[in-house]
Amino acid sequence: MEDDVAESIQVQLKKGVLEMCVLALLSGGDGYAYEIAARLAQEIGMGEGTIYPLMRRMQADGLVSTYLVESASGPPRKYYRLTAEGKRTFIAQRAEWDGFAVAVAKILGDKT
């Protein structure tokens, strides 16, 4: 039961920050889905299949745009790039996250 709670808190936390993580990765340079998903799967345990529903939603929300790059081997690769709106959103979310993280750390620190 306690494990269940811990696991569900983790899942909810991840869901909340996933979009911000994608924004962060793309703010460092354009990327393609496989690369983004592999990184998020490795570091925060995201299921890789989720990457496309997530990227489609972010595209629908105007946070990212796509372009194709021909590749020597295989089909053209679809790259994602942050839009101006995406950049603004990342800056805002990041500021909020930093403030939140500091506040939580402070509360946790008080209790130990």
Place this chain on the structure above:
Amino acid sequence: MTRSLFLAELRAGLSGMPANERNDIMADYEAYFVEGAAAGRSDADVEAALGDPARLAKELRAEAGLKSWEENRNPKTFIRAGWALIGLGSLDVLMLPLAFVGVIVLGALIFAFSIVGFVGFSIAASAFHAGIAAPAMVLAGSGLVSTAIGGAALILILLGLGMRMFGSYARLHYRLLDKNNG
């Protein structure tokens, strides 16, 4: 499951979606396998990481349904989005009563504003019909009709808000986020 079986299941799960959207999604997942293979992973490994194709299809449908509703609000896209969200299995004990209350309130609003509109229209029409110069009646009638039109706009706004909330709530049910729960 083989790569082609995975893709076939995904395609089957996306049936009914506009062909261009579906092809777009299929191309995405095909590319994912190609990238995985280029990175030295086996198809079985990539499949396991992607999760259950039927479940994936449901989440993609929910995203597509919400998008079509946001872009073009009409009864058809409303039903598409609502149906896709329900298909996600996101109506649970918490949401069901809320959705129920929402539907009742909306129904009552639509009923009330229709009555107001109808009464207004009848008053205005009868004033004209009687041929009497009854400015008060005409004014009252058109006032009521305008109220009804305003009410309809309000209902549309509420529908938009409701679908948006339902959408964000449903997204919390994306199970594939957890790779152990694919």
